[in-house]
Amino acid sequence: MVHATTTVGHLAAWQSRAGSLPPVLADALSVCAQNGVNERECGDVLDLLAMLGCDAQTQAAGLWFEIARIHPLVWEQRASSLPEELQRLVAGQTAAERVWALHAQRPPEGGSEGLRRLLLAIIRDVRVVFVLLARQLARMRAASSLPEAERQELARLTRDIHAPLANRLGIWQLKWELEDLAFRYLQPDTYRRIAALLDERRGDREEFIREALAELGEAVRMADINADLAGRPKHIYSIWKKMQRKALEFSDLYDIRAVRVLVDSVGDCYAALGIVHALWPHLPGEFDDYVARPKSNGYRSLHTAVIGPHGKTLEVQIRTHEMHRANELGVAAHWRYKEGGSGDADFEAKIAWMRKLLEPRNDDGELAAELQTELLEDRVYVLTPRGEVVDMPHGATVLDFAYHVHTEVGHRCRGAKVNGRIVPMTFQPHSGDRVEILTTKIAEPRRDWLSPHHGYLHTSRARDKVRAWFRRSAHEANLAAGRTMLERELKRLALPDVDIAKLPPLFHLQTQDELLIGLALGEISGGQVARVLQESQQPAETLPSVPVAPVRPTVFDHSAITIEGVGNLLTVLAHCCQPLPGDPVRGFITRTRGISVHRANCASLARLARRDPDRVIDVSWGRASAQAYEVTIQLNGYDRKGLQKDVVGVISNANVGIIASSSRLFARTAEVEMHYTLRVRDFEQLSTLLDRLSALPNVVEARRVGAG
Incomplete structure (x- = not known):
């Protein structure tokens, strides 16, 4: 067996050169000398990191972690005065300890592939991996003095995690020695024979x-x-x-x-x-x-x-x-050899490659022929209560996790614990989190899990499983659910006069039943219904786009409204009913403000029409693409701390402007009624916003205010 390098074995040689070393490394050596560390192992680590060409920060991080491990109080006293970069390198080694602990509790027959993936997921600075490999090799070189059980566990960890990582990085000198030392302690008789x-x-x-x-x-x-x-x-x-x-x-x-x-x-x-x-x-x-x-x-x-x-x-x-x-x-x-070569394509390719997932390995330990294309940052690695690693797409929720474990677990999911803390089903765990699913005895998925705006499910695999559940429901039950969802959407958008029979062809469907079942199964969303309603009310010709209208009053370029038989007239949206693109509308010729545009069922327009019927004209929506429209919404619910802050946050995140707001609290029942006047782009944006507001805790209803 040939060592990767001939080491001094003690820190003395490094400490003797402290005056010529970078201050960050000299400082770490000084603290080591004052507090007593394993000089042979630490000297070995520094020699190996120097051989790898690692910088002074990385070398110092190897020493500071040893100090933090043996003398945590010393580390706590000094950490805040160290560079943030150095603190991150030490934190990366601390995070890796979680993987070592999981490996120790893993059943002997369990695979270690998930642990290798988890390790690279929780370490954000690639230099930490070099420190981990150097520290492990130094420990393995000194393992003959350890108790048998500890030596065996160290060798298994080296075989399962460190040697494959060294192989994955192409650091052959470390790989060979890590493999030989692990083999020596795990199969001593075979090792000695060869x-x-x-x-x-x-x-x-x-x-x-x-x-x-x-x-x-x-x-x-x-x-x-x-x-x-x-x-x-x-x-x-x-x-x-x-x-x-x-x-x-x-x-x-x-x-x-x-x-x-x-x-x-x-x-x-x-x-x-x-x-x-x-x-x-x-x-x-x-x-x-x-x-x-x-x-x-x-x-x-x-x-x-x-x-x-x-x-x-x-x-x-x-x-x-x-x-x-x-x-x-x-x-x-x-x-080591390409310092300053920021334009080195090979270097960039190596780093990108290192950040990719480790592919499954075959029995002889060789790498698979091709790399997977999925980047590490696009996956999260969470743990089951037994410590098994499950990887999911970034953004997946605990409900996605439940369906990943088993379809029946997902159907019966009613919550989850993440690291022992109860979280909602929309919670998105991070790499390294331990997730426990809370279930009921009865499998009963909810239809709102299929709505993308509610945030329950991120993966198409989980949504397909929920849809499959509802497809097995009775045909009449799906029709009833779809009809309820459509009526609720039209009601909250304040569109009571829509002819539902005209909607299926707009979705390229044959019958109204197909539309309702599509809504019930989540294949058609409320936002899509809103968009189709809007487009169906607009003329086929394309008119020039106009800039966003000023805040108040809501005045429009004439291209936003098409006026029958008349052109080049000023138009203004009536504040009494606040029509949106897609609403059936009519116009009223005012004496000073041009054409006032109302919803067709507006009560104020009805009064004006009775008084001056000749001033009522036909209008329709144009194709102005950059227009903004004023609308008022109403939220009903029960008061709680932070409710208004959450509502404003949802509105802001939807890129919707707030013009005015008011709220009213009924102290006896703790009910609250809130009104917001907003500027929205179209029905689809409004529908999406109402969906997200309805999903907030304590919000019972969110809807557009009806015609005045």
Whole structure:
């Protein structure tokens, strides 16, 4: 087994250079010296982070976490005076401890894929991963002194979490050693047997490698290729995995004897490959071109196997010096060798790739051929009460989680606990939250779960399950529910005179029953009904758009209203009934303000018409796209602290302007009645707003004020 680096093993060497180190690292070393830490492990961590090319902040974070772990009071006293960036790096390591705790309680047969995903989800700074890998390797190097049970758990954690992460990052030097040390403690007998086999013929093997290097070196020099040649160390864990995967005995492995060729360019790689194949016979089926087709973790190299000197098999790896640095140190290689290279596309691709989800791994631990395209930031990773990791799209609610667990759990869901605290079904958990679903004995989904404005369900999978439930309901029940929903929508939009029979063709449906069932199953929303009602009232021709009207009075460019037989007249929306696009409307010719536009059923217009019938004219809505309209809504409910603040917040978030507001409290019953005069774009925006207001706690009804 070959260590990734030769370490000093103690902090003394680092502390002796404190005067020449960045202040943030020198300060951390000073605190370590004052408070007593494990000098060998901390020295190991610093050496490994230096090898990875990590900055002083990252190195200091490795020390400060050790201080925080051993002396929490010291950390609490000093944390606030440290840079915020350094505090975040330490916090990332603290967050990772939650994953280690989950791993410890996971059943032995449970998978660790979810834990690896959760780890990358809760760590927001990629440098934390390097600290975690360095700390774990330092602990594994010193694990022989630990009690057996603790050593076994440490080795399992390394095998399940840290070694796969190092592999995913392409940090091969750390990966090999983490795997070998974990294998050594988890399967000591097998480890010792393979180690003994490697040692048994070490002298013969080393002599063979020297002879092969001499032959290959001479051939490369004759071809005028600048190359560095060396024997390649074999790692015990990888030997055992290959024996298991291919059902081979140790003596049958062709790549126990291996050499590596480093050249200056990609062209030299293929030239060197030709020399190797000309020098020794090539073994069919044992060639891999990871230069033209890199592995999904970015690994690039040419691999071939030949029959070398004395008829013995030999593996040859060929790559450029740059490929070798990237392969050995992975993402860290770019930080070390590409400093200041903000335009380095490879570096940016590596970081983007690291942020992607870890794909499922097959039995031999190799990476899947292609990366998943779903970014980590688009998923949240939550825990079941048993500690199992469930991933869902960003924005998913606890009700989505219930349906993800099981359809029946979703149907019976009536609430949830997140980290022990009761939350509503619309609550959106974050990565690392533990979610427990509260259920009733009776499966009884609600139709308002299907409304996107209520915020119960985010995933289409969960909505489909709710729709399937209601599809099984009696046909008449769905018709009745749809009719109730449509009538409620028309009532709250103050549209009592709509001919429902004319609506189905506007949705490309044949019958009224299809429309009602679509509403009942959530396939048609109230907002869609509002939009279709509005569009059905507008003429087919397209007129020029006009700017948003001033606040008061609501005066419009004539293109917002089409006046029968007359053009270029000033129009104003009547404040008595506040018509919106989609309302049936009529006009009244005033003496000073042009045409006053009323809803067709407006009581004030009826009085004016009885007095001056000749001044009533036909008008209809135009196609002005940027117009704003004044409307008054009424909310009824029960008073509570913060109710008005919540109402104003919903209105503001809907990008609706408030012109005026008033409220009235009935102290005896604690009922409250609120009126808001708003500026809205159209029926659809109003419908969506009323939906969201109706969903607020203590709000019983939200509707548009009817005709005056």
